[in-house]
Amino acid sequence: MTAASVQRPEAIGPDGRRRVRLRTVLVGLSILAVIFVLSTSSIVLRPPGTDWSAWWPACGVAIGVAARCERRHLWSFIGAAGAVSGLASLIAGRELPVAACIGVAVAVEVWVGATVLRRSDRAPRLNTAGDLYRLLLCALSSSVAFAAVAGTAVAAFRGADSYLPALVATVPAHAAGVLLIAPLLIPRRREPGVASRVESVAVWIALALVILVCFGINVGLPIAFLVSVPLTWGATRLAPRSALWIMVVTAIAVTTLSLFGRGPFSFGGMSPDVSVLMVQLFNLSFGLVALTLIVLTAQRRHLSRTVVESASLFRAAFDFSPLGYAVVTKTPTGPIVDQLNSAGRDLLVLHEGDPVRIADHLSDDSLVALDEIIGKYGEVRRTQWQGAMTLRDGRSVQVLISSLASDLDHDSLAVQFFDITEQQRVQQTAREDLLRAGEVQQALLPKNLTPLTGYDVAGTCVPAKTVGGDFYDWYRVDGGLAFSLGDVMGKGVGAGMIAATARAALRSARHDGDVTVAVARAADTLTIEAASASSFATLFHGRLRADTGEFDYVDAGHGLAFILRADGSVGRLASVDVPLGIDLGGDWTTHSDILHPGDALIAFSDGLLDLYDGTLATLDYVVDLARDAASPNALAANLTELAHRAPELEDDSTVLVIRRDR
Incomplete structure (x- = not known):
């Protein structure tokens, strides 16, 4: 019947589902039987001379169960609870119309109480002050809803004068029923009490003695407040469940003894309506105080235990x-x-x-x-x-x-x-190794500025890190000069290793006059190397014939090379092939051009673009620098100074310049 006690049918087999349905029906019938007995008892045992009971525990049972009921069973249970309550009123002697209206009022009361008590369709809790406020709101709203419906019905059948007495009598009676009984059905954290077994027995004995003195032997003395002593004792020392039962037993004992003419609220010692109201107010007041103590004490115990556990964990973490x-x-x-x-x-x-x-x-x-x-x-x-x-x-x-x-x-x-001594030593060793790698990479760059008679050649490479992925190269070949400028995607040691591999592959084809052979060898090598590193490289590679100034070249996705003519005009060199490391299965395209006396071939990497605005408009700045430079070496020096002035290099900056003097 409740979400906590019924396993979902889809999680079990057919036989299991039948057993679950049977158990659900039996549990539901048992709960309805309890509601019927409590409702009948409350009507039959109402004080003589009154139409309404001193308190109504059946509403606490109905609302407590409905708040935990699965949504698919909720409306069935609300209707059944209303029908059982109406039947109990009829059997206890109330007129059929009044009994029917009371059944409807109970259904409304249970719906309102369960709606307030449920938390976003989740089972209610009673662990914090907020949960207690929700319970108080539930008791007040549900009892007012019952009183409004039942009082209106009674006034319709018995006259308007009966509306206000019904309202005054039923609101505290039903509120006390919800406040005292519903907490027994609301799940909460299992908080153990701090009292020993002997102390627990002593609390119950003290409660029995105080009730006996205040409501058994005593008749008219106003000493009912003494009941608060064992109640407070139990609320602060016993487990919450035991303390709740002390609260319920006290309400039953006080109401029963008052019914039999005992105690300060004796129904025989004052008018019945006043006696009923006094018992109701007593049950509500001590119930509210006891519930507050129970909830706050349990919360304090939980917080204290959490703090102790946290301190233990911290101590263990500290020590170990x-x-x-x-x-x-x-x-x-x-x-x-x-x-x-x-x-x-x-x-x-x-x-x-x-x-x-x-x-x-x-x-x-x-x-x-x-x-x-x-x-x-x-x-x-x-x-x-x-x-x-x-x-x-x-x-x-x-x-x-x-x-x-x-x-x-x-x-x-x-x-x-x-x-961190060893860590610093390892880091220092790594830095030194990196510096040595950078020095080796710089040492591999060509240093001969006049490798070919009639030509002036210069280059520079400023890596963004100690080791870079850019490289330039030139070397003598039969009848002229081979030259290269490459840019590997990325920076650091990995890019530097791929750059060194590409340079070695290009040099291995120095005796073959076809530039595509050298590029193909580099591409074959880099297809393996770059694929494993998820990288690629752009390349500008060519061979110059010294006597004529003619040169052949392959531009593999680089696109940053131009000829600055002696008359100041500029010619961009074509780039139609893909970078190395991207295997599309095609052949490399050979392009040809010529350097006349006074012309300069200039190739650079995209890191130079970042020194300006990062766009191809940077080409104009490089052209202006080339026009103003007295020699290729001066141009390389100017670009090196420009790179060093940058606050932080985003990429390697490299340039290669070949000028024909005559």
Whole structure:
């Protein structure tokens, strides 16, 4: 019948579904039987001379079950609860129309209460003050809904004068029923009590004695408040479930004894309506106080246990962490270490019980830095810092310092530290290796500025990192000069390795006069290398015949080469092929052009574009620089200076210049 007790039928077989349906029906019939018995008892045992009961526990059962009921069973249960309540009213002696209207009123009451109590179609909870407020709203709204419907019906059949008495009698009766009974059916965290078994028995005995004295022996003395003593005792010491039962037993005992003419609210000692109202107000007031104590006490226990568990976890993390942890406090004489875990002692080479003095371990420079970071004693400064410090034995430690949030004066600091000496050594070795790799790469670039009579050749490469992916090259071949400029996608060591591979592959074809052979060899090599590195390379490669100035070239996706003629005009060189490393199965295209005396061939990488506006309009700037340069070497020097002035290079910048002098 409830979401917690019924497994979904689709998760089990046919026989299982039949058993679930049978169990659901049996549970539902049992709940309806309880509602019928409680409703009949409340009507039959109402005080003599009154039309309404002192309290109505059946509504608490109905609303508590409906709030947990699956949505597919909710309306069936609401209708059945209303029908059972109407039947109980009829059997208890009420007129058929009145009994029918009471059944409708109960259905409305259960619907309103369940709607308020359910949380977005989830089962209700009673763990926090917010859950308690929801329960109070449920009790008030559902009881008012019942009183409005039932009072209107009674007034219609018995006269308008009966409306207000019905309203005054039924609202507190039904509110008490919801407030005292529904919490027993609302799931909550299982919070154990702090009382021993002996103390638990003592609470029940004390409750019985107080009820006996206040409502059994006593007749007219106003000492009902004494019941609050065992109620408070039980609410703060027992488990919440036991404390709720104490609350319910108290309400049953007080109502029953008052019905039999005992206690300060005796139905025989004052008018029946006043006696009923006094019992109702007593049940509501002590129920509200007891529920508040039960919920808040259970919440405090849960929070306390959570804090203890968190502290235990922190302590375990502190003690067994592989990193050094310390708690440092600022004092007038300087910072001192209050706590230090075992990893920290091992790092500082301390034995258990050895005093920890910061000045004995940190270098002088690090001590000065520490004072500047955390400030002096009494200086309110929230610290959050991390960086490297040096120990007196030369080791380096990475340190994280932060003020403890619980310390408003920020005099207590949490310090985490670990040895980074080996890490720094490895990083330094890697930096040195990288520098050597960069030096080797620069050494591979051609240095002979006059490799060919009648021609002036220059080049420069400014890598964005220590090792770059750009390269340029020239070397003598039969009858002339071979030259190249390549740009590998990416930067760093990986791009540098691919660039070196491409350069070696091109040089391996120096004895073959066909430029496409050299490019094909480089492409075959890079198709494997670049594919594994998810990279590619653009390439401008050509061969110059010294006697005529004619040259053949292949432009593999580069597109950044032009001829600056002696008369100042510019001719862009064609680029129709794809970059190396992108295998589309086609052949390489050979283009031809000629350098006349005074003409200059200039090729550069796209990193040069980033030194300006990043577009092809940069070509005009390069042309202007070439026109103003006295020689290829001067142009290379100007572009190198331009690259070095950039705050940060986004890509390698490379240029190759070949000018025919005569």
